[in-house]
Amino acid sequence: MCLAVPGRVLGVEERNGTRMATVDFGGVVKEVCLEYLPDLQVGEYAIVHVGFALQRLDEESARRTLELFENLGMLQEEFGDPWEQAAQAGGEELSGEVRR
Amino acid sequence: MSDTTAAPDMLSWSCPAPLRDRPRVVMGHGGGGALSAELIEQVVLPGLGAAAPAALTDSAVVELDGARLAFSTDSFVVRPLFFPGGSIGDLAVNGTVNDLAMSGARAAFLSCGLILEEGVEIETVGRVAEALGAAARTAGVRVVTGDTKVVEAGHGDGVYISTSGIGLVPAGVDLRPERVVPGDVVLVSGAVGVHGVAILSKRENLAFEAEVESDCAPLGGLVEAMLAVTPDLHVLRDPTRGGLAASLNEIAVASGCGVVVRERAVPVPPAVAGACAMLGLDPMYVANEGKLVAFVPREHADAVLAAMRAHPLGAGAAVIGEAVAEHPGMVVARTGLGGTRVVDLPMGEQLPRIC
Amino acid sequence: MKYVEEFQDPELAARLLDDIRATVTRPWALMEVCGGQTHSIIRHGIDQLLPDEVELIHGPGCPVCVTPLEVIDKALAIASRPDVVFCSFGDMLRVPGTGRDLFQVRGEGGDVRVVYSPLDALRIAEENPDREVVFFGIGFETTAPPNAMTVHQARARGIRNFSLLVSHVRVPPAIEAIMQSPDCRVQAFLAAGHVCSVMGTEEYPALAERFRVPIVVTGFEPLDILEGVRRTVRQLERGEHTVDNAYPRAVRAGGNPAARAMLDDVFEVTDRAWRGIGVIPDSGWRLSARYRDYDAEHRFQVGDIATLEPAECRSGEVLQGLLKPHECEAFGTACTPRTPLGATMVSSEGACAAYYLYRRLELDVTGPRRQESSVV
Numbered sequence: 001m002c003l004a005v006p007g008r009v010l011g012v013e014e015r016n017g018t019r020m021a022t023v024d025f026g027g028v029v030k031e032v033c034l035e036y037l038p039d040l041q042v043g044e045y046a047i048v049h050v051g052f053a054l055q056r057l058d059e060e061s062a063r064r065t066l067e068l069f070e071n072l073g074m075l076q077e078e079f080g081d082p083w084e085q086a087a088q089a090g091g092e093e094l095s096g097e098v099r100r
Numbered sequence: 101m102s103d104t105t106a107a108p109d110m111l112s113w114s115c116p117a118p119l120r121d122r123p124r125v126v127m128g129h130g131g132g133g134a135l136s137a138e139l140i141e142q143v144v145l146p147g148l149g150a151a152a153p154a155a156l157t158d159s160a161v162v163e164l165d166g167a168r169l170a171f172s173t174d175s176f177v178v179r180p181l182f183f184p185g186g187s188i189g190d191l192a193v194n195g196t197v198n199d200l201a202m203s204g205a206r207a208a209f210l211s212c213g214l215i216l217e218e219g220v221e222i223e224t225v226g227r228v229a230e231a232l233g234a235a236a237r238t239a240g241v242r243v244v245t246g247d248t249k250v251v252e253a254g255h256g257d258g259v260y261i262s263t264s265g266i267g268l269v270p271a272g273v274d275l276r277p278e279r280v281v282p283g284d285v286v287l288v289s290g291a292v293g294v295h296g297v298a299i300l301s302k303r304e305n306l307a308f309e310a311e312v313e314s315d316c317a318p319l320g321g322l323v324e325a326m327l328a329v330t331p332d333l334h335v336l337r338d339p340t341r342g343g344l345a346a347s348l349n350e351i352a353v354a355s356g357c358g359v360v361v362r363e364r365a366v367p368v369p370p371a372v373a374g375a376c377a378m379l380g381l382d383p384m385y386v387a388n389e390g391k392l393v394a395f396v397p398r399e400h401a402d403a404v405l406a407a408m409r410a411h412p413l414g415a416g417a418a419v420i421g422e423a424v425a426e427h428p429g430m431v432v433a434r435t436g437l438g439g440t441r442v443v444d445l446p447m448g449e450q451l452p453r454i455c
Numbered sequence: 456m457k458y459v460e461e462f463q464d465p466e467l468a469a470r471l472l473d474d475i476r477a478t479v480t481r482p483w484a485l486m487e488v489c490g491g492q493t494h495s496i497i498r499h500g501i502d503q504l505l506p507d508e509v510e511l512i513h514g515p516g517c518p519v520c521v522t523p524l525e526v527i528d529k530a531l532a533i534a535s536r537p538d539v540v541f542c543s544f545g546d547m548l549r550v551p552g553t554g555r556d557l558f559q560v561r562g563e564g565g566d567v568r569v570v571y572s573p574l575d576a577l578r579i580a581e582e583n584p585d586r587e588v589v590f591f592g593i594g595f596e597t598t599a600p601p602n603a604m605t606v607h608q609a610r611a612r613g614i615r616n617f618s619l620l621v622s623h624v625r626v627p628p629a630i631e632a633i634m635q636s637p638d639c640r641v642q643a644f645l646a647a648g649h650v651c652s653v654m655g656t657e658e659y660p661a662l663a664e665r666f667r668v669p670i671v672v673t674g675f676e677p678l679d680i681l682e683g684v685r686r687t688v689r690q691l692e693r694g695e696h697t698v699d700n701a702y703p704r705a706v707r708a709g710g711n712p713a714a715r716a717m718l719d720d721v722f723e724v725t726d727r728a729w730r731g732i733g734v735i736p737d738s739g740w741r742l743s744a745r746y747r748d749y750d751a752e753h754r755f756q757v758g759d760i761a762t763l764e765p766a767e768c769r770s771g772e773v774l775q776g777l778l779k780p781h782e783c784e785a786f787g788t789a790c791t792p793r794t795p796l797g798a799t800m801v802s803s804e805g806a807c808a809a810y811y812l813y814r815r816l817e818l819d820v821t822g823p824r825r826q827e828s829s830v831v
Contacts, residue, residue: 005378016608026457027372028297029308048378049649051573055705059456070467127558127561379571437504439503
C-alpha cells in the first residue's frame, strides 16, 4: 500500500496557490506536492507517494541505522550482546522502546 | 480469416474463464505477454488453419529455390509519435531489421505500410518519413515497396506503420530456441528498460523528466560481429514488449530448459531504476528497442561477449545467467540477497502501482 | 546517502539474518499488514532466507485486495457512463468486479485512465470542463492524505466536475479484527512503515498492550524488513510486547501533523467492508459532511448493486492468515493471475499472486501454465 520512494528536492515553487517541488528520484525528475511538508528545503530528501511528499527522511537517523547493522555480530563476537550486558549491569530486562 | 477447417473453438479452453467470457479485445492483448499469446493461439492460429506457421517466431526462415531467407513483419503503434531518442519512424525500421537480425540475417529490403488518421498534420507525416529514411540508411536497408491508407479521425493514434522485411541467412546459422541446451550462457547486449521508460516519461498521465532516451537502434552489425566468432549461436531475441522477462520465458518454454538469471548481473541504468521504483515497475518487464539477449554455447561465451563489447551497440554487454536442466520452461531469478523468485511471463500491460 | 541501495546491502542482510538465527529458539508467527512489505518480502526472497521457525503471515495490507466487491461494482457502473472520465491507480484496473473489470469497461468504450497521482485526475477535470471526472480513491492511511488534498483543492479552486469514489481503510482496526478472530495464530505485527510516516505510532501501544503482541514499525527495503523481523523476534523471545520503531528515518511518533489535520477535515471514520473478511467497525474513511458534494457515490446515485463473489474464492481466509494460498483448491488451477477469482490473485501484493508468481518453484504448482502457451 505504500509504494513511497525517496527523492531529493531540486527546487520549490508555488503553483495555483499550492506549494510544489521538483524532485529527483535518482535521475528521474517529477513534480511533487509539498503541502504536507511545507518547510522541506532544497537538497533534503523525502518519501514521496503518488505525487505527494509525506515525510522527510532523516539522514542522521539513516546513518545510525546502518551503523547498527554494521555493528551487529561484530560487537557480539568481541564483547557479547551489548544489550544483555547493559541489562545485566542494570539488573533488569530492557524494554523495547529503550532499545531503539 | 479462413473459414475452412478449424474455427476458433471457444469450448476447448483449459482455463475456466475462457475467451467467451471476455468478448472484447483489451489493451493487455497487445502487451506481448500471456494475453497476447492466448489471442494468437486460440483465435488467430485456428482461423488460419492449414495456412498457419509451423512455429511462432519473430522472423521466419524460409527457403525459396535454395536460398534461405529470413522474413519478418511488425506493426508499430506508439504514443507519443516522437519521444526522447527516436520516433515511430525509427521503430518501424529497426523493429523489423532487428527481428531479421534475430534469425541471423542482415536485412536487405523492407516494405512499409502507413495508416494515417484523418486530420493528422502533413508536417508530422513528413517528419515520420524523414525519420524512417534516416533509420533505413543507418541500418543499410532499402524500403522497396509500400502502401498508404487513411482512416477516419478518432480511429488511430495519428500514424500507424507496418513494415515487413527480408534478408539472407548465412550458411551454418540456425537460431531457434529449440537449440538451447542446459549449460548455455545467457548474454544481454546492454542495459535494459531504457525504451519503455523513455516512452513512459512522455505519456500524458505519467509525465516525468528522465535523462533517458530510447535505445532504438539496428542490431544487424552487432549480430554479424557475434556470428563472426561462431555461426553456432543458439538463439537470439530482441526483448521488446514484455521486456527481458517475456523473451526469457518464451525461450524457456520453447526450449524445454529452465533459465536462471542473476538479478544483480542485469544492467539497469540508474535513471531507469529510479523511474521503475517510482512507478512500481520491474525493469525486467520494460521494453527495449536496441538490445538483444543471446543464448550461447558455454565454450564460446567469453569470445562472443568480447566481440559484443567491442561493438558500439554492445559496449554494456554482460553475462546474466544460464540455461539449466532444472525447472524446465520456468525462469528463476537469484535475488540480490541470495533468495530465489520465479520471473513469470508478464500478464498484459505493465501498470504503475501504488502498493 | 541515497536511502535505497544502502538498505539492500547483501552483507548487512546476512548479518541481520545471522542475528535472527542466533536469537530464535522456537516457532513464531509474525504478520505484516502492508502490501508493499509483502511484495518486498516475496520479491527479495526474504521469507525463504529466514529460519524456518520464523513464519511470515501476509495480512490484509493490500488495499486493492480488500476493496469490497460492491465498491468495485460501483466503480464499474460509474466508469461505464459516457459522460464520465474514470481515473484510477493502475493497481485497480484488473481487479475483478461482478463479471468484469475496469480494463474491460475500457474495452467497451469507457473512458478509463490510469494516473500516477490524484492531482493528475484533478488536472484532467480542469482540462475537460464538459466531462465528469471521477477518481477512485482507494488505499490505506498513506494514500488518504493525497486524496484528501486533491478534493480540498477541488473545492478551493472551484472545480465542480470532479468527485471521489472513496474506499479508504485503516490499519489499527484491522489488527484488532485479526486478533479477535477465533483461529488467530498471529503473535506479533510488523506495522506498515509509510502508514506510520503519516499517522505516527500513537494508535499502536493500546493494541500491543491489549493483545500482548509486539508491534514493530518496519520499512520496505530488505534490510528494513529484516530489522523489523529481528526486533520482533527479540521481543517474542523475551516475552515482551511493546511498540518499537525500526524505521526511524521516515517515522516519527507524531507522524505528519499537516496530513493528519487534513484527514480530520476531509474524512470521517466509518464502518467498512473488507473484501473476503466482512465489515470491520470504524475501519474506513468516507468523505465528511462538508465534502459530501464531492462524493461520487452521491453524485452518481449508484444505489443497489447486486454483487456476486465466486464461491470458490477463499481470499478472506488468506487475508487473515488462516489459509496459505497454495492450500486453496482453486490455487493455480481455476484461479491464476490471468484468471483471478479474487483480488488476492490480481494484485501483485496479494498473497495468492505473490505465491503464484514467485514461489511456484518450491510449491511445484505447474497448473495451467504448462498448458498455457507454446508461444515462441
